């Protein structure tokens with residue numbers, strides 16, 4: 001099923017429900033801070049598993065004690081779609097279990 005690009009208003013409405021997430025060019029993005037590099041690494045593995053489950057993948061960056069994601073939808077020409085927000089909500093749901101803020 002093709003996914004449609006969201007309008008600017010639709011993106012803003014969805015971002016308003018996701019504190020910490022913002023629009024970064026043509027992507028939505030968030031950086032999480034964790035207690036240690038090992039905790040950050042475990043969160044990356046958890047996100048990777050979720051991305052495989054959703055068949056939707058962010059650009060995921062592991063820092064010393066940070067995890068950063070940016071995501072847009074390749075198959076929608078690089079636009080932001082509902083699939084990106086589905087992933088963002090899933091990551092938000094798993095973040096507290098890793099002590100991420």
Ligand SMILES: C[C@H](O)[C@H](O)[C@H]1CNC2=NC(N)=NC(=O)C2=N1
Pocket residue numbers: 055056057058071072073074075076
């Ligand atoms: C074949 C497979 O469904 C596609 O390549 C998926 C995989 N992950 C993806 N991730 C993202 N961010 N956008 C896509 O369009 C996309 N497509």
